[in-house]
Amino acid sequence: xxxxxxxxxxxxxxxxxxxxxxxxxxxxxxxxxxxxxxxxxxxxxxxxxxxxxxxxxxxxxxxxxxxxxxxxxxxxxxxxxxxxxxxxxxxxxxxxxxxxxxxxxxxxxxxxxxxxxxxxxxxxxxxxxxxxxxxxxxxxxxxxxxxxxxxxxxxxxxxxxxxxxxxxxxxxxxxxxxxxxxxxxxxxxxxxxxxxxxxxxxxxxxxxxxxxxxxxxxxxxxxxxxxxxxxxxxxxxxxxxxxxxxxxxxxxxxxxxxxxxxxxxxxxxxxxxxxxxxxxxxxxxxxx
Amino acid sequence: xxxxxxxxxxxxxxxxxxxxxxxxxxxxxxxxxxxxxxxxxxxxxxxxxxxxxxxxxxxxxxxxxxxxxxxxxxxxxxxxxxxxxxxxxxxxxxxxxxxxxxxxxxxxxxxxxxxxxxxxxxxxxxxxxxxxxxxxxxxxxxxxxxxxxxxxxxxxxxxxxxxxxxxxxxxxxxxxxxxxxxxxxxxxxxxxxxxxxxxxxxxxxxxxxxxxxxxxxxxxxxxxxxxxxxxxxxxxxxxxxxxxxxxxxxxxxxxxxxxxxxxxxxxxxxxxxxxxxxxxxxxxxxxxxxxxxxxxxxxxxxxxxxxxxxxxxxxxxxxxxxxxxxxxxxxxxxxxxxxxxxxxxxxxxxxxxxxxxxx
Numbered sequence: 001x002x003x004x005x006x007x008x009x010x011x012x013x014x015x016x017x018x019x020x021x022x023x024x025x026x027x028x029x030x031x032x033x034x035x036x037x038x039x040x041x042x043x044x045x046x047x048x049x050x051x052x053x054x055x056x057x058x059x060x061x062x063x064x065x066x067x068x069x070x071x072x073x074x075x076x077x078x079x080x081x082x083x084x085x086x087x088x089x090x091x092x093x094x095x096x097x098x099x100x101x102x103x104x105x106x107x108x109x110x111x112x113x114x115x116x117x118x119x120x121x122x123x124x125x126x127x128x129x130x131x132x133x134x135x136x137x138x139x140x141x142x143x144x145x146x147x148x149x150x151x152x153x154x155x156x157x158x159x160x161x162x163x164x165x166x167x168x169x170x171x172x173x174x175x176x177x178x179x180x181x182x183x184x185x186x187x188x189x190x191x192x193x194x195x196x197x198x199x200x201x202x203x204x205x206x207x208x209x210x211x212x213x214x215x216x217x218x219x220x221x222x223x224x225x226x227x228x229x230x231x232x233x234x235x236x237x238x239x240x241x242x243x244x245x246x247x248x249x250x251x252x253x254x255x256x257x258x259x260x261x262x263x264x265x266x267x268x269x270x271x272x273x274x275x276x277x278x279x280x281x282x283x284x285x286x287x288x
Numbered sequence: 289x290x291x292x293x294x295x296x297x298x299x300x301x302x303x304x305x306x307x308x309x310x311x312x313x314x315x316x317x318x319x320x321x322x323x324x325x326x327x328x329x330x331x332x333x334x335x336x337x338x339x340x341x342x343x344x345x346x347x348x349x350x351x352x353x354x355x356x357x358x359x360x361x362x363x364x365x366x367x368x369x370x371x372x373x374x375x376x377x378x379x380x381x382x383x384x385x386x387x388x389x390x391x392x393x394x395x396x397x398x399x400x401x402x403x404x405x406x407x408x409x410x411x412x413x414x415x416x417x418x419x420x421x422x423x424x425x426x427x428x429x430x431x432x433x434x435x436x437x438x439x440x441x442x443x444x445x446x447x448x449x450x451x452x453x454x455x456x457x458x459x460x461x462x463x464x465x466x467x468x469x470x471x472x473x474x475x476x477x478x479x480x481x482x483x484x485x486x487x488x489x490x491x492x493x494x495x496x497x498x499x500x501x502x503x504x505x506x507x508x509x510x511x512x513x514x515x516x517x518x519x520x521x522x523x524x525x526x527x528x529x530x531x532x533x534x535x536x537x538x539x540x541x542x543x544x545x546x547x548x549x550x551x552x553x554x555x556x557x558x559x560x561x562x563x564x565x566x567x568x569x570x571x572x573x574x575x576x577x578x579x580x581x582x583x584x585x586x587x588x589x590x591x592x593x594x595x596x597x598x599x600x601x602x603x604x605x606x607x608x609x610x611x612x613x614x615x616x617x618x619x620x621x622x623x624x625x626x627x628x629x630x631x632x633x634x635x636x637x638x639x640x641x642x643x644x645x646x647x
Contacts, residue, residue, distance in 0.1 A: 186379070189366045191367075192367050197396055201395075205383045
């Protein structure tokens with residue numbers, strides 16, 4: 001009887017058409033997450049899930065110096081988000097309100113590099129900034145100026161992060177800003193508000209959904225990044241994602257890598273949860 | 289209220305605004321007195337919105353002057369002008385509550401929170417909104433309530449002149465009628481100068497002390513509602529009020545005109561006839577008589593009844609004259625005339641009830 005009901009449920013068109021996506025997400029997304037979560041409770045340096053669960057890995061991770069790479073990741077991700085907000089807001093404002101048909105050209109210019117692998121683009125930056133590379137060579141040939149080494153430091157990592165994640169901040173901001181009606185800004189001005197007051201009282205609050213989504217996307221992406229630190233930073237800074245990779249590959253310690261991954265997921269998940277609890281998107285959009 | 293010889297409160301001189309090849313406002317001069325309810329009426333594209341946008345400072349004129357109490361406002365930006373506008377869309381801030389919306393101009397002016405709250409409550413009371421609405425989201429308010437919030441917010445700015453850009457246009461008929469009267473009350477209570485724009489002359493008549501009719505960037509006629517109604521300067525103004533009979537005529541003799549289409553001769557009242565050569569004879573449907581009542585009138589013609597419309601308090605007939613002209617005639621419900629379609633009827637009017645206009 002119950003079995004029959006299950007099959008009737010399964011044969012509904014909605015359930016049937018949701019099935020491929022559901023299966024794919026279960027196998028490709030939820031499956032690995034469950035595996036990672038399970039491995040974090042296995043004894044160190046083991047490769048099987050069929051063992052007695054233990055919290056050893058968690059204690060080990062807390063006692064070791066992983067907090068340094070964790071703090072670097074959080075700091076660099078925060079810095080990246082802050083810089084991206086400053087850089088992208090004016091561009092997004094232009095694209096949403098001023099550029100007219102040229103906004104499409106800017107969109108293409110920003111989006112096209114996404115078609116090329118991130119690593120290849122970062123190696124491009126290496127060639128450009130390298131000692132005796134394109135920038136240094138050009139400066140020497142034309143101006144006789146010898147550039148100091150630009151690679152392998154924190155600033156160049158930040159440059160890489162800002163460069164790579166720019167579209168993920170820019171496009172949500174464009175959508176956010178274009179949702180702000182010009183009439184509302186005119187009304188605010190008519191009621192005595194200065195440009196700055198209009199920005200603070202009307203434009204920014206109404207564009208906030210775009211700002212939040214852009215900030216969240218880029219923060220999570222930058223937090224989990226490692227290519228910028230490895231390729232441009234030359235291991236000057238170890239990011240948490242780098243530690244996770246090493247644990248899984250070089251150290252062959254899956255449970256440890258899993259613990260670090262779980263901690264990172266909990267941290268970013270908690271942050272998003274906290275932000276959405278504090279900030280009511282409906283209220284921001286005037287839908288309450 | 290409108291004393292002669294007084295220094296004008298708001299003086300507009302030769303105001304011009306062009307957009308590319310299009311001249312939206314073409315040299316308008318206008319004086320508006322203090323505490324007046326002045327309405328600018330015009331069809332869409334007549335330049336009335338451009339006009340008001342220049343007056344509040346959202347557009348700058350190509351040439352001409354805007355003077356408030358003798359001070360030139362042209363180069364004063366919108367946020368520094370002592371004027372304020374209620375937008376067609378109302379432009380309420382969707383992320384703020386009713387109270388925050390009303391307090392906005394006071395917050396900008398750095399009024400202390402307690403004083404802001406006190407004045408917001410007063411405004412809510414004045415506009416007959418419950419005090420509990422202070423914490424309500426603006427999107428939870430009904431159309432009429434939103435109108436009142438927008439008006440309260442504009443009044444909170446304490447402007448010298450309040451401008452209105454057709455704020456009632458999107459409301460249903462009954463609510464619009466209520467709010468027109470409320471607005472007139474608010475005008476009387478506050479004693480502020482109101483400048484209102486609308487495409488409905490009927491709406492303007494209800495509320496205004498004076499009306500300015502705009503067409504193609506020009507001010508065609510300025511006058512009290514009675515002047516506009518009784519002495520329109522041209523066919524455009526006469527037709528703007530609603531359906532009227534207009535007949536193209538030329539001067540025929542003393543106190544008579546001849547229709548161009550059918551060589552009918554009509555008598556007109558003498559006072560409007562001095563310099564008249566050719567133009568239009570305008571007769572409103574409600575002054576036309578039909579049936580026995582028309583038989584003894586100096587101006588009358590025979591025709592066929594071919595349509596009737598119930599307008600509620602009145603019935604409107606369409607009559608086709610012998611010369612194939614079409615006439616609108618209205619009678620009150622209690623008028624005993626009772627015609628059926630196809631009937632031959634006589635229609636007519638008193639000479640004093642017609643209006644002669646040049647173009």
